[in-house]
Amino acid sequence: MTPRKILIVDDDQKIRSLLKTYLEKNQYEVLLAHDGASFMAEFERHRDEISLCILDVMLPDTEGFTLCQSVRRRSEVPVIMLTASADETDRIVGLELGADDYLGKPFNPRELLARIKAITRRTGQEKAKEPRYYAFNGFTLDLLERSLIDPDGTATALSGMDFQLLKLLVEHPGEVLDRSRLAEVTRGRDLGPLDRSLDVQVSRLRQRLQDDGKQPALIKTVRGSGYVFSTTVTPRHAL
Incomplete structure (x- = not known):
């Protein structure tokens, strides 16, 4: 079995060494980078082989x-x-930019x-069944290109956030999606009583x-609940 490859970027040499040793003991192949430039070089070199980035x-x-945007x-x-920061804003920004998870330092390996394991298991299942495109009303959402x-x-x-919102809507046409669920997917948190950002x-x-x-x-308001995507959606694997 080919080892699953993880690319890690951290400027702390001790953390890099710790993670490399721990993950290799758990049957992962680990690539290391100490800054953004070396990370992108490694990412481009091994893009098709990498299972996850940290x-x-x-x-x-x-x-x-x-780097997450890139x-x-x-x-x-x-x-x-x-992140070593305790500021929740960092976590929210990371999730908005497309990160799958967030972990504060110090952490237990x-x-x-x-x-x-949870992320790679979930994304592996999604890749096996998820189409690349969703077509509706002349529009097409491209999941790969976002x-x-x-x-x-x-x-x-x-x-x-807009990608995550539209993706959730087209995956559940005709289904009322409550505000708390939409907020959790797009923001990683619930909405306050006066929060109209959604x-x-x-x-x-x-x-x-x-x-x-x-x-x-298309996107209809369901008073007191949330929103519903009220149109026919066609999943496609190719345009």
């Missing part, structure tokens, strides 16, 4: 957030972000391993889909 947020030449533009490989193709064939890249995001997405905000035909 990114430290604070690096000497860039931020892990920037990875997401090139690949759907799972990403776990590490055993917990990291458990998260790696973009929306309009009826004229023009592709527009979506932000992390409504603003839905309004922005309606504009992208040329959906009338006053009388929407």
Whole structure:
């Protein structure tokens, strides 16, 4: 069996060595980088072989957030972000940019391993059954490129939150999705009683889909509950 390959970037040599030793004992092949430049070089060199990336947020030449964006533009490989900051904003930003999980420092390597296994198991199952495209009303959502193709064939890249929201909607057409579920998927947290950010995001997405905000035909509001994607969606493996 070919070892699963994990690419780790952290400027702390002790953490790199610890993770390499621990993960190799658990049958992973580990690639190491000490800054953003060396990470991207390793990523490009081994892109088709990497099973998961682990990114430290604070690096000497860039931020892990920037690397996460770069990875997401090139690949759907799972990403776990590490941070020594206790600020919840870092976690939210990372998830919005496409990270799959977030772990604060210091951490137990055993917990990291458990998260790696959970993510790779989940993404492996998703890849086996998930189509690349969802077509509806002349639009197409491209899951690999994380973009929306309009009826004229023009592709527009979506932000992390907008992509996650539209993906959830097209995967569950005709199903009422409550606000707490939508918030958890797009923000990694529940909404406060006065938080209207989800409504603003839905309004922005309606504009992208040329959906009338006053009388929407695609993303309909279900008063007191959430939203429903009210149209036929066709999953496709190719355009």
